Amino acid sequence: MGAKTADVQLRVPVGEAGRPVTPAPGPRPRRRDDRRAAWLFLSPALIGFAVFYAYPTIRGIYYSLTDYNLLSPPNFVGGDNYSQLIGDDEFWNALKVTGYYVVTNIVSQTVLALLLATLMHRLTRSVALRALLLVPWLVPNVTVGLLWMWMLDANLGFVNHITDALGLGTTGFLTSPSWAMPSVALINTWAYTGYTALLLYAGMLQVPQYLYESAALDGAGELRMFTRITLPLLRPILALVLVVSLIGSFQIFDTIAVTTKGGPVSSTRVIYYYIYEQAFTSFHMGYASAVAVVLALILGLLTAVQMRLLRASRSDLA
Template identity: 80%
Template sequence: MVASKTATPRHRDDREVFAGTGEPVGRPRRRDDRKVAWLFLAPVLVGFALFYAYPTVLGVYYSLTDYGMLAAPNLVGAENYRDLVDDDKFWNALEVTGYYVVLNIVSQTVLALALATLMHRLTQSVAIRAMLLVPWLVPNVTVGLLWMWMLDANIGFVNHVLRAVGLGTTGFLTSPTWAMPTVAGINTWAYTGYTALLLYAGMLQIPRYLYESASLDGAGEWRMFTRITLPLLRPVLALVLVVSLIGSFQIFDTIAVTTKGGPVGATRVIYFYIYEQAFTNFRMGYASAIAVVLALLLGVLTAVQMRLLRASRSDLA
């Protein structure tokens, strides 16, 4: 909102400059503008073409081939896609990824909302904000290793405490029941602070007077949260949800470090399966087909999510 207010007069200034060069007022030299725009966009566009567009096209092409890295790819039509339908490891991967996404997004969003609200209503402390970011700053591999050691069934600190209070040993990362919730827990720990900061920044956009008048009218904190904070936070929340949905589907490093897809495929998520097919079995074509399906799936999910949350419209206007 603020940005659009300042943009208008600036544009008017541009026209005055053009007017000074003898151009008719009100007919800016649009073509020149575009040339300059292209020039400034060029570096980004080159990067985009080289590192996004080209690999995407190539990936779709590979998905129609038997490419195995060592020999030239041969076109095999839709064979990889047909194989996918019968591949129970693929379906299992989708299923466990879905399970992870639900666990992770729910826990992360609820916790982050709670943290952001507490910060918004109680404190402006920079120290607390900084502390929240610390887990997010630790590299994922380190996070995975730290938790793997702490949660180890035999020599881990957490199980030591559990045994001491008589709860027995839990194989957090080695039991098929616990492995996925544990991985989700680890990533929730790592990302909640970051998500909370995004939401907190969104909450700062909400005018203070709304809370003041609400509290004058006798509204409690919960009512203010459900009637003011949540509705006005919707665009930010939508962004956060889309980003964390895509991010959750991309879960890989924590699993590569802690469980390697085990036990019995309980954490063999879609990215790990793509990795196995591509870099352990060298079935690049097949791995590309899975990646294409995943990309389509994410596209659909994102569109649905944006629509549901009416992301682009803010109730603040």
């Protein structure tokens, strides 16, 4: 019995020029448009930003160009407030005092936070220890200021009792021009070091463990691993911490208002406290707004330079 073969011919429709005709595509599925839902969820944040940030900023810039004093309608004076600011010795002194505080606070806070974060990362990862580190940060700044004002009191303070018992005598930490600002800086270092350490600790957890194991096999010690592995890979988180610390340090006000009130002899009159005095003590609201605008520009410039130098957008883990 012979096999039968059948030739199967595929009939493809052809056009006039003899070319195959591509069948018309069917209706494509319609993509879901989530933009309305996205704007709906973003609207509370956008409204809050407009009401509490954008509008006060615009209004502050306008007041900086006027002689507003809270008691009479503002009159437009152009750049007179900014011209007065350039020759204001008290403004430059306040800026210098603030710079001294910023450097002291950031250096001490960052060094201690790095030390605490490294100890937690390499020795213990106790949840209880992390909770204890957050306690000073959770205490209101006014309470922190009052607490340390009593502890540093020259007559009744606990710290002076210890120094006197050690034969070092007593010191007016918040009443001496040479000790007041370092004392305020260390008070805020105590309050914020734990929070900063937790941020750095979270960044250290992102570093692959095998890097430390390989370095240990090559004979590297803890100090070498910290300088060659931890610090380079921690750069983006460290940049974030430094920028946040810089902005927060320039905004120091409540601790000064509670403890020293800008004294003694203007040694702790930081720029925020100077703005407060001009606005609500001397009622120079227009001039205070001009100082605030200049401060915002300084902070923006310093933040941009800091982000650029630290290459915060790049990570060696990528």
